[in-house]
Amino acid sequence: MGFHTVTVALHLTRRFFSNSSQCRLIHRMDGISRVKRVSIEGNIAVGKSTFAKLLQNAGQNWEVTPEPVSKWQNVEEATSQIVLSPQQTTSNLLQMMYQDPKRWSYTFQTFSCMSRMRTQLQPPPAKLMQSRDTAVQVYERSIYSDRYIFALNSFELGALNSTEWAVYQDWHSFLVEQFGPKVQLEGIIYLRASPQVCMERLGKRGREEERGLQLDYLDTLHVQHENWLINKSTKVHFDHLKNLPVLVLDAGLEFEKDPEVQARLIKEVKIFFHDL
Numbered sequence: 506m507g508f509h510t511v512t513v514a515l516h517l518t519r520r521f522f523s524n525s526s527q528c529r530l531i532h533r534m535d536g537i538s539r540v541k542r543v544s545i546e547g548n549i550a551v552g553k554s555t556f557a558k559l560l561q562n563a564g565q566n567w568e569v570t571p572e573p574v575s576k577w578q579n580v581e582e583a584t585s586q587i588v589l590s591p592q593q594t595t596s597n598l599l600q601m602m603y604q605d606p607k608r609w610s611y612t613f614q615t616f617s618c619m620s621r622m623r624t625q626l627q628p629p630p631a632k633l634m635q636s637r638d639t640a641v642q643v644y645e646r647s648i649y650s651d652r653y654i655f656a657l658n659s660f661e662l663g664a665l666n667s668t669e670w671a672v673y674q675d676w677h678s679f680l681v682e683q684f685g686p687k688v689q690l691e692g693i694i695y696l697r698a699s700p701q702v703c704m705e706r707l708g709k710r711g712r713e714e715e716r717g718l719q720l721d722y723l724d725t726l727h728v729q730h731e732n733w734l735i736n737k738s739t740k741v742h743f744d745h746l747k748n749l750p751v752l753v754l755d756a757g758l759e760f761e762k763d764p765e766v767q768a769r770l771i772k773e774v775k776i777f778f779h780d781l
């Protein structure tokens with residue numbers, strides 16, 4: 506059967522199979538589904554971006570998409586097609602959320618989740634689709650950490666009230682179910698380090714918006730990561746998340762300038778990707 510015949514067959518089959526498990530079967534047969542999707546998760550400043558760059562340089566068949574922080578720091582530019590004049594001010598939603606969490610957390614979570622949803626819905630680059638080896642699309646965080654780490658934490662800390670939390674969960678579940686396999690992951694890399702280490706790195710990085718962040722906040726986020734990815738005690742609402750493979754890496758190691766540690770980590774990642 507030629508390529509064209511396969512494409513036509515897939516197209517026709519898609520028209521007849523509309524429920525999500527049938528769709529997943531069909532989706533797995535085309536080019537997109539051969540590309541594995543993995544998110545890097547971890548506490549603030551644990552080193553996700555640093556590790557992501559390491560991955561990007563290590564694997565020809567790996568593509569890393571960074572977290573869209575600059576969009577959150579500059580809402581108007583991220584959402585409009587026109588270039589703003591120098592007189593027009595822009596909103597830094599990240600800063601607004603940290604300065605007044607009760608007022609801005611719900612707005613922040615809608616915007617962060619929407620930007621992550623867009624990222625996860627983008628088709629993989631052609632080089633990954635054409636790859637013969639294990640091709641992997643890596644995301645820095647995901648629509649799942651948006652909910653099961655940050656939004657949940659904000660609710661537990663009182664920054665989201667119960668109405669906002671209920672509304673967030675309702676549209677989050679609806680969208681994940683509607684998009685189905687298109688937003689599913691095949692694995693997670695959890696960069697794990699103590700909140701104290703993250704606090705030191707956060708200070709070293711010196712991002713303006715995070716100046717007021719306290720160790721207590723990183724402690725709460727650490728517990729959320731541990732509950733979701735290690736203890737598995739967080740209640741998740743999507744079947745595919747329940748048995749998702751998780752690679753736990755010791756991010757407390759000073760890998761940034763140590764090629765030996767880097768090589769060891771990359772080797773672990775390669776095995777993990779291969780087995781997905």
Ligand SMILES: Nc1ncnc2c1ncn2[C@@H]1O[C@H](COP(=O)(O)OP(=O)(O)OP(=O)(O)O)[C@@H](O)[C@H]1O
Nearest residue numbers: 548549550551552553554555706710758759760761
């Ligand atoms: N393994 C490491 N050892 C020592 N320093 C590190 C390590 N990884 C990252 N750093 C440093 O820690 C700081 C934070 O790293 P990075 O920006 O990669 O964190 P992040 O997890 O992406 O942060 P965020 O949660 O805000 O997205 C940076 O200054 C970086 O140089």
Ligand SMILES: Nc1nc(=O)c2ncn([C@H]3C[C@H](O)[C@@H](CO)O3)c2[nH]1
Nearest residue numbers: 549572574613614617651655656715
């Ligand atoms: N409240 C909240 N919800 C999120 O979904 C979320 N995702 C990231 N962040 C914060 C952490 C870093 O300061 C900075 C960059 O990761 O943005 C978030 N904060």
